[in-house]
Amino acid sequence: MPPVVETIADLRARVAGWRKDESARIGLVPTMGALHEGHLSLVREMKARTDRVVVSIFVNPAQFAPHEDFDRYPRNMEDDLAKLATTRADLVFAPGVAEMYPHGFATGIEVAGPSAGLETDFRPHFFGGVATVVAKLLIAALPDIAIFGEKDYQQLLVIRRLTVDLGLPIEIIGGAIVREPDGLAMSSRNAYLKPDERRIAGKLNLVLKGVASRARSGHAIPATEAAGKTALLEAGFNSVDYVAIRDAETLEKIETLFRPARILAAAKVGATRLIDNFAV
């Protein structure tokens, strides 16, 4: 199993050692634990691109609203470490809340631009919490590359913007979504799904594929988005936060498919909120 450090100072000492003794290139894979094959694919991707890979595991309270699932978010460090032992991860950084948010902590980072709309309309706290903790993780590890799963596509764009804006000398890359046999995007929150909900959840990706193909064949974008929403409700989702076709780089609204686009959706099945997206 990879060794675990719990303080920023210990993380820095390891990374500094690798840089000095091995001239190593460093990769960082930030996670909230509850690791699944999607996370492990990010670790393998980083290991192919860098010499030493750090996986951080931190369930970040700042990105959950009070009514959200911070308390019941799945946590199983032993299981996570066993899974990481099957990869070639070199180090796990697993700080406690007091290490990341010291006494008197008062700093918040907000990224406008790609954070506008979509997730922010439904989780207004989310990207502020993400930007603050990711900035801290990037500053703590100062890797050459950090990787984030494309399932959280808007988050990936927010983090890329943040990294450029702060002038952090770190390349931010996206890792392809890993899917279950029926196409459901892997997510730690899939563990919440009851068997009948799990069957419905599997239709999210199929509906989005259909929407993408309608858009590609020239149907008007607003009507196509609305049809996607209807299709999700008919498939058994309880509510649909959004089905949106956006500019793939800026997430701005688009009228036509002249530039690369992305279809993004968020919907609830039972009490569980799922998100997914595809390139159009």
Next chain:
Amino acid sequence: MPPVVETIADLRARVAGWRKDESARIGLVPTMGALHEGHLSLVREMKARTDRVVVSIFVNPAQFAPHEDFDRYPRNMEDDLAKLATTRADLVFAPGVAEMYPHGFATGIEVAGPSAGLETDFRPHFFGGVATVVAKLLIAALPDIAIFGEKDYQQLLVIRRLTVDLGLPIEIIGGAIVREPDGLAMSSRNAYLKPDERRIAGKLNLVLKGVASRARSGHAIPATEAAGKTALLEAGFNSVDYVAIRDAETLEKIETLFRPARILAAAKVGATRLIDNFAV
């Protein structure tokens, strides 16, 4: 004269070279130029503590409100470089606005805690702009120590909080206020003062000394603050934003002088806003 670099990449290359070739300790002196003896004392202080000293010169638009003096803020690079030639500054980092705020820039950093009240009541944009640019300067140079003048005492506390909160491995120190013969704290904005205003400006520090001594002799704090405000108006200041005696570490309001305190004030003479502070 010290060499000048204009890009973050060039700054990083110089610093990396010093660290690699000389195992140098690096000091950073962030300024907005229009250098005076106060700034030069910070450079000398850094030079005594570190091996290589970078002085940044950047008039940061983000910390000026639209009605403030960004356009007329004094700028004279040639003069600044000549003054720095009298110190042993090793490098000047003088980025343009596009280098610090690249196209699409969307990130803002806010520090609550020590930024509450005082300057924020009168310049609500100020500390957000300061925190964002200072974070960028610290991340760009990654010095061992950075120094900020104590004239901007609240700013010093905000930057110290920011640095701890982001986990930047940098020591933040304050440099003592340098004063003119009549006690006026040196400031680039003193250049705005007409001769009769300059005479009034010199009374700010004397009034604050009187207020501090009243407080020390046991007068109630709110009455002492109010007396200071009256004294400034009587001395010829056009308006007084605040005269406040606060906890020296947190800037919280205090009832008694049991812990180290600081008296802080901001007042206008003519169109020029001056600030000053003393340990109580």
